[in-house]
Amino acid sequence: GQNIDQPTEMTATEGAIVQINCTYQTSGFNGLFWYQQHAGEAPTFLSYNVLDGLEEKGRFSSFLSRSKGYSYLLLKELQMKDSASYLCAVRESDDKLIFGTGTRLQVFP
Amino acid sequence: EAGVVQSPRYKIIEKKQPVAFWCNPISGHNTLYWYRQNLGQGPELLIRYENEEAVDDSQLPKDRFSAERLKGVDSTLKIQPAELGDSAVYLCASSPREGRAVNTEAFFGQGTRLTVV
Numbered sequence: 177g178q179n180i181d182q183p184t185e186m187t188a189t190e191g192a193i194v195q196i197n198c199t200y201q202t203s204g205f206n207g208l209f210w211y212q213q214h215a216g217e218a219p220t221f222l223s224y225n226v227l228d229g230l231e232e233k234g235r236f237s238s239f240l241s242r243s244k245g246y247s248y249l250l251l252k253e254l255q256m257k258d259s260a261s262y263l264c265a266v267r268e269s270d271d272k273l274i275f276g277t278g279t280r281l282q283v284f285p
Numbered sequence: 286e287a288g289v290v291q292s293p294r295y296k297i298i299e300k301k302q303p304v305a306f307w308c309n310p311i312s313g314h315n316t317l318y319w320y321r322q323n324l325g326q327g328p329e330l331l332i333r334y335e336n337e338e339a340v341d342d343s344q345l346p347k348d349r350f351s352a353e354r355l356k357g358v359d360s361t362l363k364i365q366p367a368e369l370g371d372s373a374v375y376l377c378a379s380s381p382r383e384g385r386a387v388n389t390e391a392f393f394g395q396g397t398r399l400t401v402v
Contacts, residue, residue, distance in 0.1 A: 180327075209390055218289075218376065218393035219328070263327050272341055273318065273378075273391055275327035 180276035196249045204269025211263040289394035297400045303365035306397045310379030320376040
């Protein structure tokens with residue numbers, strides 16, 4: 177069956193680094209996405225991984241290990257505006273895009 | 286370039302009434318998704334279209350939900366009759382597809398927040 181697990185909530189301090197983990201068990205694998213969603217707004221794309229390793233994009237990086245069914249999103253130099261939900265999503269082999277429940281991150285001054 | 290447009294943004298209806306949501310995807314995007322998102326949860330896929338064909342509707346509660354994408358562009362999602370448990374945000378997303386290329390993200394609309402009272 178399909179299962180994508182993320183922590184429900186995390187807190188961090190402005191300027192710090194936070195790592196949000198995601199583990200998945202899905203029907204095939206065609207890539208993993210991270211989305212950011214502010215309260216009351218639409219999810220917006222952050223990163224995409226299909227091969228093992230680290231993808232860096234400014235303050236955000238995403239890592240994938242396909243053999244372990246594991247990914248993380250790393251946020252550096254946290255800012256107050258980074259307070260949001262972070263959604264891990266897997267595209268299965270039939271192109272279905274499945275989302276985890278999301279991790280709500282609160283950044284404190 | 287305009288993003289995914291959904292309407293209405295908000296809808297309040299009484300239970301047992303019908304409701305419809307409309308989505309205009311990004312121009313040229315073949316793939317269209319409808320998701321339902323409950324508060325504090327991730328989006329749950331309801332139906333996925335490739336052009337005008339519904340290629341995955343396994344999660345759509347077909348006794349009360351229906352969807353169409355007649356010309357492979359705009360799409361509507363309907364609930365009839367609505368129940369209290371249908372209160373949620375209904376998100377539409379689209380993505381381009383060229384051949385078997387799938388390494389493209391889905392772009393989301395702002396969603397329709399439905400409240401059934």
